[in-house]
Amino acid sequence: MQTQLRAPCVSHKTRINGVPCSPKVVPRVARVPSGSAPEAPVASPEPTAAQRNVVAQVAKMIHAQTTTNKKGALVSELPAWQALKEHVNEIEKTHLRDLLHDEARCMSLIKECEGIYGDFTRQRVTQKTLELLFELAEQSNLRGKINAMFNGEHINSTEDRAVLHIATRAHRNQKIFVDGKDVVPDVWEVLDKIKAFSDKVRNGEWLGVTGKPLKNVVAIGIGGSFLGPLFVHTALRTEPVAMRCSRDRSLRFLANVDPIDVARALDGLDPEETLVVVVSKTFTTAETMLNARTVRSWLTSRLGPDSVAKHMVAVSTNLKLVKEFGIDPENAFGFWDWVGGRYSVCSAVGMLPLSLQYGFDLMQEFLAGANNIDEHFKNQPYQDNLPVLMGLTSLWNVSFLGHGAKAILPYCQALSKLAPHIQQVDMESNGKGVDINGVRLPFETGEIDFGEPGTNGQHSFYQLIHQGRVVPCEFIGIVRSQQSVYLKGEVVSNHDELMCNFFAQADALAYGKTPEQLRSDNVPDYLIPHRVFTGNRPSMSIMLPSCTAYTVGQLLAIYEHRIAVQGFIWNINSFDQWGVELGKVLASKVRTVMNSARTRDRKILPQDGFNYSTTRMINKYLEGKTQVLYPEGHDTFPIDMLRGGH
Numbered sequence: 001m002q003t004q005l006r007a008p009c010v011s012h013k014t015r016i017n018g019v020p021c022s023p024k025v026v027p028r029v030a031r032v033p034s035g036s037a038p039e040a041p042v043a044s045p046e047p048t049a050a051q052r053n054v055v056a057q058v059a060k061m062i063h064a065q066t067t068t069n070k071k072g073a074l075v076s077e078l079p080a081w082q083a084l085k086e087h088v089n090e091i092e093k094t095h096l097r098d099l100l101h102d103e104a105r106c107m108s109l110i111k112e113c114e115g116i117y118g119d120f121t122r123q124r125v126t127q128k129t130l131e132l133l134f135e136l137a138e139q140s141n142l143r144g145k146i147n148a149m150f151n152g153e154h155i156n157s158t159e160d161r162a163v164l165h166i167a168t169r170a171h172r173n174q175k176i177f178v179d180g181k182d183v184v185p186d187v188w189e190v191l192d193k194i195k196a197f198s199d200k201v202r203n204g205e206w207l208g209v210t211g212k213p214l215k216n217v218v219a220i221g222i223g224g225s226f227l228g229p230l231f232v233h234t235a236l237r238t239e240p241v242a243m244r245c246s247r248d249r250s251l252r253f254l255a256n257v258d259p260i261d262v263a264r265a266l267d268g269l270d271p272e273e274t275l276v277v278v279v280s281k282t283f284t285t286a287e288t289m290l291n292a293r294t295v296r297s298w299l300t301s302r303l304g305p306d307s308v309a310k311h312m313v314a315v316s317t318n319l320k321l322v323k324e325f326g327i328d329p330e331n332a333f334g335f336w337d338w339v340g341g342r343y344s345v346c347s348a349v350g351m352l353p354l355s356l357q358y359g360f361d362l363m364q365e366f367l368a369g370a371n372n373i374d375e376h377f378k379n380q381p382y383q384d385n386l387p388v389l390m391g392l393t394s395l396w397n398v399s400f401l402g403h404g405a406k407a408i409l410p411y412c413q414a415l416s417k418l419a420p421h422i423q424q425v426d427m428e429s430n431g432k433g434v435d436i437n438g439v440r441l442p443f444e445t446g447e448i449d450f451g452e453p454g455t456n457g458q459h460s461f462y463q464l465i466h467q468g469r470v471v472p473c474e475f476i477g478i479v480r481s482q483q484s485v486y487l488k489g490e491v492v493s494n495h496d497e498l499m500c501n502f503f504a505q506a507d508a509l510a511y512g513k514t515p516e517q518l519r520s521d522n523v524p525d526y527l528i529p530h531r532v533f534t535g536n537r538p539s540m541s542i543m544l545p546s547c548t549a550y551t552v553g554q555l556l557a558i559y560e561h562r563i564a565v566q567g568f569i570w571n572i573n574s575f576d577q578w579g580v581e582l583g584k585v586l587a588s589k590v591r592t593v594m595n596s597a598r599t600r601d602r603k604i605l606p607q608d609g610f611n612y613s614t615t616r617m618i619n620k621y622l623e624g625k626t627q628v629l630y631p632e633g634h635d636t637f638p639i640d641m642l643r644g645g646h
């Protein structure tokens with residue numbers, strides 16, 4: 001539903017009737033459905049004519065602020081935001097069916113840069129929309145914020161940190177400063193260490209404790225210490241060069257604290273041939289640490305305590321805890337607090353496990369691809385800047401057209417883990433309720449991301465996106481497949497068949513099918529309502545020349561930066577994640593109860609500190625058939641978990 005502001009709010013310097021108003025004092029904004037008359041804030045009396053006059057003057061004054069929102073005004077108070085809201089009415093009168101016939105418009109909305117084809121013609125935008133979005137970017141100081149990020153300013157203000165994942169893929173000769181220190185030499189010190197270590201493991205110089213080469217790697221980590229590396233690994237598994245580089249090697253991930261995930265990750269592995277990489281920025285994440293202890297026990301129960309030195313290494317910013325865990329700091333690969341977990345795949349978080357699997361040289365191409373887009377993002381003007389265009393058009397879809405979800409639809413099985421990775425990067429970054437100054441926002445930020453590779457998604461949720469809710473889609477196609485198959489006599493090759501769907505879906509969403517067309521197809525009247533496609537459903541398409549380490553790096557950086565663009569404009573902190581804390585704290589409270597119940601010390605009872613529903617549910621769980629008392633003196637594993645390598 002479209003929303004509009006009831007009353008404009010004002011910057012810190014604003015005065016109403018001579019009284020200075022801070023944004024926290026002025027009743028901010030309430031949302032009403034578009035078309036409804038503006039009303040006074042809830043619980044306030046109707047504004048008087050004089051008050052309305054003041055509000056109108058304030059609105060005029062805000063319109064006069066054409067520079068930045070540095071003064072603390074909400075983005076929704078900027079003139080360009082208001083202009084975009086008004087512009088929605090113009091766009092509502094258009095249909096993509098018609099917009100796509102305007103060739104001049106289409107030409108201006110297709111961008112070919114850095115070898116990537118970006119098509120924005122199926123977004124519900126005109127040249128005017130883009131100009132207004134660029135104006136919003138100007139008024140929001142987007143360029144200044146991008147520069148602040150690249151300059152190592154502490155833009156993650158709630159954690160007082162710089163945001164410099166771009167430094168993790170910098171060329172050796174680049175200079176990137178944090179607090180007056182060039183961090184690129186530190187980055188390359190770790191990268192050199194990764195190269196040396198991964199080379200040694202891969203060429204058999206580094207052996208397991210029983211003298212066998214380590215050909216299997218299990219990477220333990222969760223969230224940002226898992227999803228990015230999984231995405232890249234999945235993307236490269238069937239790429240011909242990567243396949244050659246990883247012959248006879250395996251890389252697995254263990255993320256969930258569910259023991260089923262442990263069993264699956266270790267199933268069939270021989271501990272003598274397995275190297276474990278514990279990946280945790282903080283080295284305190286409950287799931288990762290329990291999994292690390294579990295796998296350590298799996299190793300030492302078979303190979304003895306000395307095996308840890310040869311079979312376990314770590315990636316972390318917390319080298320003290322790595323040492324306390326029992327991993328030699330020599331076998332730890334550091335990174336820095338200015339790399340956010342979800343932005344860490346180019347640091348040792350991804351580079352170590354992926355270099356072990358594919359070799360450092362190939363993974364350097366991945367870094368080069370990401371670096372290429374970093375430069376593009378920093379230097380290109382808005383109208384030729386892929387992450388900026390994607391961020392702005394998404395913002396238009398979310399904040400002005402009212403579409404809160406987006407589908408990420410790669411027509412490439414190798415990119416099947418892109419959507420899960422972007423879910424974290426986007427939703428943990430931009431799912432916020434207050435702006436960077438802590439002021440509650442009168443609009444929603446962030447998007448609900450989901451996706452599956454085409455064509456699988458077509459046989460799953462595409463019904464909804466064609467005839468149900470409007471969900472802006474991002475189609476990602478590949479020109480040259482990693483794998484080529486053509487069967488004699490078939491109309492097209494297998495990859496061409498896939499891509500036929502890629503091209504068709506975007507137009508089906510845009511054009512739809514009218515009752516007239518259905519009638520001329522002799523569809524009976526009673527079926528026409530069911531078979532109408534309204535069309536006018538926005539999407540964008542990206543085509544990459546191939547799916548290689550380099551282009552996967554590019555794709556990653558495009559998504560990372562477009563998310564930053566949206567956060568910069570919404571003026572939120574896209575780089576903290578306080579929203580994940582509360583659940584962790586409550587889980588720890590339950591853990592205490594669980595231990596008390598299972599060990600029968602009964603010092604704490606399930607009802608202590610919990611509400612009726614939770615107490616009852618915990619009791620039900622504790623009374624269930626699964627109840628076991630924790631054995632003393634030894635670790636227990638399901639027999640099957642230990643069967644590998646016999």
Ligand SMILES: O=P(O)(O)OC[C@H]1O[C@](O)(CO)[C@@H](O)[C@@H]1O
Binds near residue numbers: 280283341577
């Ligand atoms: O790398 P760590 O410190 O184990 O954290 C894992 C994940 O947990 C979070 O802090 C919260 O889910 C993520 O931001 C992070 O990627």
